[in-house]
Amino acid sequence: MLEAVISKKLRDFTLDLTLSVEPGKILVLMGGNGSGKSTTLNIIAGLLDPDTGYVRLSGSTLCEPAKEICIPIERRRIGYVFQNAAVFPHLTVHENIAYGLRAQGLPRQEIAERVSQMVGLMHLDELAGVRASNLSGGQKQRVALGRAIAIQPSLLMMDEPFSSLDIESTAAVKELIREVVTMMDIPCILVTHRVADSREIGNNAIVLCSGKKEWEGDSGFIPDTCSVCHCPSGSP
Template sequence: MLEALMVKQLRDYTLDFALTVHSGEIMTLMGLNGSGKSTTLNIIAGLLQPDTATITLSGECLCRTDTGTDVPAEDRRIGYVLQNPAVFPRMTVRDNVAFGLRARHVPRPVISERIAYWMEQVHITDLAGVRAGNLSGGQKQRVALARALAIKPDLLMLDEPFTALDAESTQTVKDLTRRFVRKMQIPCIVVTHRLADSTDIGDRACVLCNGKKEWEGIPGEMPEMCTVCHCP
């Protein structure tokens, strides 16, 4: 389970809200551009320093500003998939999937086993020797997902993962994400602008407006329009 309470002064407003995501649950985080969605993920991931925060994941304190606790980003067991898949274009698919494992100094036999397993799971085994720069958008997103899951994360976060994908690739990534979150029983946060995506994949939804929680509940029960920022 993820429990996060964070405050961060931004240029136009203060991000200030709490978020809880249970194991095996997908929380969709919604809101207009600049509402604080990506900032939230970056604080949880340890890529952005909060003003004050308490972040606990699977019983481990990752960040607590009042005690000076701040686990480095590379030591947080978090799989993070960005809107534009951060693949290394000159590296093969196999090496891309292995990157996080090698950075964590996982033994070679374990790396080989996990690479093979996750490439098969996301249906990219036949692309193992292909340079990532030659892949389609949907294929790159599956490589990024495999890389994120290969480290056996305690939390999976996806930032606008469907924006650049066609309908078929979008459905594939949704199905894979849902299946792995359930199977691995880890919390998952998916940032999306589209209500249809939230309804398709989310167990719960949270709408941010200027850094504050505007609404939280079941995606299918979301109001047509938020009362403050008029999010669709």
């Protein structure tokens, strides 16, 4: 279970957000550009520090400024897929997926087993030896997802995973995300712009507007526009 109470002063507004996600569920974060969605993910991942509040994952506190608790990024065990997938272009698909496992110092045999499992799960069998720079957008997203879950994270976060994908790849990646979250029984936060995607993939949703929670509820009922500033919650 992920629980976060976050407050952080940003340039144009203060981000104030409380959220919780249960294992096996997907929370969709929506909102206009610069509403604080990616900042929220970065705070949970440890790339940014909140001014006040806390982030708790599976019962342990990752960050709580008042108690001077701040677990380093590399020890949080959070699978984070960035907007551009950030697949390491100089490494092969196999090396990308193995990267986190090597960083954690796992035995070679275990790394090989886990990578081969991920390659199969992400349908990347024929691309294992291909350099990541030669992959398509959809393939990169699958590599990024496989790499993120290979480390057996306690939380999966994805920032705009469908933004550069065509309809076919979007459907395939959505299917994979749902499969992975259910199989691993971990909470997942997904940032997207498209209302249709949110309604389809999410369990719950939060619509942010200038750092404040504008709407929260079942993702099937996300409003098309924000009632405060009438900015679109996302594109249809």
